[in-house]
Amino acid sequence: MENKKPILEVRNVKKYFPITGGFIRHNVGDVKAVDGVSFDLYPGETLGIVGESGCGKSTLARAILGLYEGVEGSVKYKGKELVGMDKDERRKLSTDLQMIFQDPYSSLNPRMTAGQIVAEPLSNNGLYKDKEDMREKVINTIEECGLAGYHATRYPHEFSGGQRQRIGIARSLVLNPKIVICDEAVSALDVSIQAQIINLLMNLQDERGLSYIFISHDLSVVEHISTRVGVMYLGNFVEMGSKEKLYENPLHPYTQALLSAAPVADPSAVVERQILEGDLPSPANPPKGCKFHTRCPYAQEKCVKDAPQLLDIGENHSVACHYVNNLKPRTLKSSTNEVTIKE
Ligand SMILES: Nc1ncnc2c1ncn2[C@@H]1O[C@H](COP(=O)(O)OP(=O)(O)O)[C@@H](O)[C@H]1O
Ligand code: SF4
Ligand SMILES: [Mg+2]
Structure with a gap:
């Protein structure tokens, strides 16, 4: 792993949320959600991130993806600095870094079919030639994620929790990302379904050569999928190492x-x-x-x-x-x- 070049280099990243108070609202302190985090992510690996609820895992994910203002430090993707990057340039790169969220119930628009949900990022980013190209990309991705082509015309309420998470994964993968951040991606699912979704993520990683950051408060879920694991406590990593080192x-x-x-x-x-x-x-x-x-x-x-x-x-x-x-x-x-x- 060390002789490969990292695909993502995170250095001393901080994200503080100001706390306001007083009669004339002013800044009375900060929630130091992410307080100086550094790590590398290598092509094709899965870095697991564990820690108790509130330790800053989601904030770190969102800071890496450029979803906040006021992030300090450096995040380099393939050597390019993302922090402070011009919005248009950042938008072009954003398809390469995608996120899969926890809750397949609330993250899918109930009024859209599965096909429309998966197609939306393609149309938002203008990443299709014509209707037929769009249709093909959507159906292929839905099938790659273990659903059938005919599922494209169904609505979220017609699917089980595991199937909905497959739609969420298809929606992220249709943009052909290089890095996928899975934030508690299986935490809302039953244990047997968790294993199916983790196997799907691992197969997709092999086929597409994806790099994952896999965030969970559940140590056993992280152990299964990760190559390396980092443990967070109050906004910092306290330990990081290969899965074997960390667990044994x-x-x-x-x-x-x-x-x-x-x-x-x-x-x-x-x-x-x-x-x-x-x-x-x-x-x-x-x-x-x-x-x-x-x-x-x-x-x-x-x-x-x-x-x-x-x-x-x-x-x-x-x-x-x-x-x-x-x-x-x-x-x-x-x-x-x-x-x-x-x-
Ligand atoms: N938008 C926000 N405004 C203020 N505080 C926030 C915001 N988002 C997260 N926090 C705080 O930052 C800390 C880390 O939260 P989070 O990153 O969601 O933790 P985790 O994902 O590990 O459970 C928590 O104390 C949380 O309350
Ligand atoms: S012994 Fe180590 S982990 Fe414990 S308080 Fe001191 S520095 Fe921190
Ligand atoms: Mg979280």
């Missing part, structure tokens, strides 16, 4: 706690549970220093003052913790003896 040898205390709360595949090995103390602090008033210090069992004085950087500790594994060298691998307790997971 999580080092950041927050990742360890998240994983210990998730069900394990091997029922004979019960992960020592680490309960996180305290509530998730507000991103409007995040703790100083390491934002995790209020809940971290290993916090020291330094953690209260200085914010740790996300540092590469080798083998493409990065961790943001001052005491990364002292952090223990997660322990698994089997019924008879204690096993420490090592590489």
Whole structure:
């Protein structure tokens, strides 16, 4: 992966939402939804992003797609800077970066047929020669997404949840994007349907050579589809690495706690549970220093003052913790003896 050039380079991206208050409304602070995020996305890979609700995942996705004003930092697509790009130029590139949303119920217009829904981005962007070309593109994409051509004349309420998400995927893919950001794309679906949609996304990735950013609060969903995974906490990545590194040898205390709360595949090995103390602090008033210090069992004085950087500790594994060298691998307790997971 390292010898390939990244398709997307994100550097120190910040998106703050101003909080207004007072009699004469003025800015009284900021919600630091995304607070200095950097990563690369490589062609054909899936970068999973996990973290609790409110940690800034959707804001990061929308900032990358250029859906906000006032984004700081740099987002380069194939070497071209997107932040602050002129609107017309940005519009031309926007077909290359698409998003698939969570809720297939509310994101589809109930008054349009599936065919019209999938055709709309083509007509909005003038990306068809004539009616026949449009029809062909729409039907081909609908079929590629596992629906039948005759479904094109039906309305959203005539479909199941999984089928509606297939229409949502077809609507994004009809523009032939290179990068697709899936934001909780399967979270509203039943577990069995989730697996079908994930398999569809993985097949589409193979056929089209897509790069995915796959966002979910659900660690098991992310594990299945991702090549690499990043863990977010209060607007920053605290750990990032290959899927294997992250799930088998999580080092950041927050990742360890998240994983210990998730069900394990091997029922004979019960992960020592680490309960996180305290509530998730507000991103409007995040703790100083390491934002995790209020809940971290290993916090020291330094953690209260200085914010740790996300540092590469080798083998493409990065961790943001001052005491990364002292952090223990997660322990698994089997019924008879204690096993420490090592590489
Ligand atoms: N448009 C907005 N205005 C003000 N605050 C926002 C806005 N969008 C998101 N936020 C806040 O930013 C933080 C991150 O939200 P979000 O990116 O939606 O998190 P996630 O997708 O991880 O659940 C939350 O505290 C949320 O309330
Ligand atoms: S820097 Fe300190 S508070 Fe933050 S994760 Fe590491 S030990 Fe915990
Ligand atoms: Mg979200």
